[in-house]
Amino acid sequence: MAVYRNSQNTHRPTKTSLTLVIKVGTSSICDEKTHYPLLGNLSRIVETIIRLKQLGHRVVLVTSAAVGTGLRRLNLDRKPSKLATVQAIAAVGQGRLMSMYDDLFGQFNQPVAQILLTRxxxxxxxxxxxxxNCLEELLDMGVVPIVNENDTISVTEIKFGDNDTLSAITAGMVKADYLFLMTDVDCLFSDNPRSNPDARPITVCHDVEALRREVKVTSPGSALGTGGMVTKLVAADLATSAGVTTIIARGSTPENIPRIISDEQNPPLHTRFVAQPKPLVDRMWWILYGLQTQGTIVVDANLAQQIADSSSSQKCPVSLFAHSITGVEGNFVEHQAVQVVVEQNANGAKDIVTIAKGTVNYSSSEIIRMMHAREEDMMESLGYDSGDCIIDQDNIAISV
Structure with a gap:
């Protein structure tokens, strides 16, 4: 495969003090069947973070298992399907989970802070x-922020969906050097190693999108978790675009993390997703990954080409005007985020290509009226005239 190579000789950050985000999943914290906490794993995670801080690094921990911990606390056998019940269980479990972390970190006099987020x-x-700013201030104070999705109030529309995605967004927020996605295998394989003995380990990846097309990553997460290897590839794509080197490693051996970030020649087996050399600036990254997509705007081929040209030449993005729009999908309002797509014909079939994402100046219904109105009729169509710029160049992030 051209997208990866079995070599560890890749560029690593040379700073003596690194910012690390470590994500641990439910399977690393709770037993899948009994829901009892895996105290040995938790202790090794805590001891590793203490060791990293002693080496001068800043560490953020992204943790799952609020629901799993709540199930054990309430003596329930399985995760229910009713949303309100799951949220109530998460409310019980989140307090217990933080109590365990506080007890373990307290053995080393290490203060921790709870951060609960939704989209x-x-x-x-x-x-x-x-x-x-809050995360940065906590890190500057020497505190270990412990981040989790706020499952108590999250619904589908505002959920990150899984903590792999949350950890990638957190890594972008703190401008981390490394994101560690701790899982139940040593690394990403070309196929499921449990069912295919010929599956090959993938140690270095430079192109996540190409890798996603070439390997089989259809296995789901655990019965308690929400992720799997698919979500880890999504997280790696998000994080590397923000300039964060992303690592997939075994969660039961977190003590390998210091060896992985060191310059030794034979580190433990892991998968390294190399950070993009020209990461997105903060605002553009926030538009692409921090905002929920509320709808779609279809543009003509001419504007699509201008957007692509501005990206390849590193010019400022172009603004999007009403006369270049050929279609609108979904219901959205002013200042919400939409994806910008173009229709292409390939071998007689119509293909939809996403080229950008941005925040709009008008609602979907207003844009539709503007599409069908001549420029001189704009005032009559809308009842006011604020121009026909749908997305300003400062509010559009190119994804091609």
Whole structure:
């Protein structure tokens, strides 16, 4: 495969003090059947973080298992399907989970802080920046932030969906050097190693999208968790675009993390997703990954080409005007985020290609009226005239 190679000789950050985000899943914290906490694993995770801090690094822990811990606390056998019940169980489990972490870190006099997030908390730019500033202040104070999705109030529309995605967004927020996705295998394989003995370990990846097309990663997460290897590839794509080197490693041996980030020649087996050399600037990354997509705008081929050209030449993005729009999908309002797509014909079949994402100046219904109105009729069509710029160049992030 051209997208990876079995070699560990890749560029690593040379800073003596690194910012690390470590994500541990439910399977690393709770037994899948009994829901009892895996105290041995938790202790090794805590001891590893203490060791990393002693080496001068800053560490953020992204943790799952609020629901799993709540099931054990309430003596329930399985995760229910009713949303309100799951939220109530998470409310019970989150307090118990933080209590365990506080007890373990307290053995080393290490203060911790609880950070609970939903997509809604990051959708508003000022709230996003407040969250960033809070995380930075905690790290500067020597505190270990412990981040989890706020499952008590999360619904489908505002959920990250899994903590792999949450950890990638957190890594982008704190401008981390490394994101560690701890799982139940040593690394990513070309196929499921449990069913295919010929599955090959993938140690280095430079192109996540190409890798996703070439390997089989259809296995789901555990009965308690929400992820799997698919979500880890999504997280790696998000994090590397923000300039964060992403690692998949075994969660039961977190003590390998210091060896992986060191310059030794034979580190433990893991998968390394190399950070993009030209990461997205903060605002563009926030638009692409921090905002929930609420609808779709279809543009003509001419504008699509201009957007692609501005990306390849590193020019400022172009603004999007009403006369370049050929279709609108979904119901959205002013200032919400939409994806910008173009229709292409390939071998007689119509293909939809996403080229950008941005925040709109008008609602979907207003844009539709503007599409069908001549420029001189704009005032009559809308009842006011604020121009026909649908997305300003400062509010559009190119994804091609």
């Amino acid at each position: 809604n908390d990051l959708a508003d730019r000022s709230q996003y920046l407040n969250a960033v």
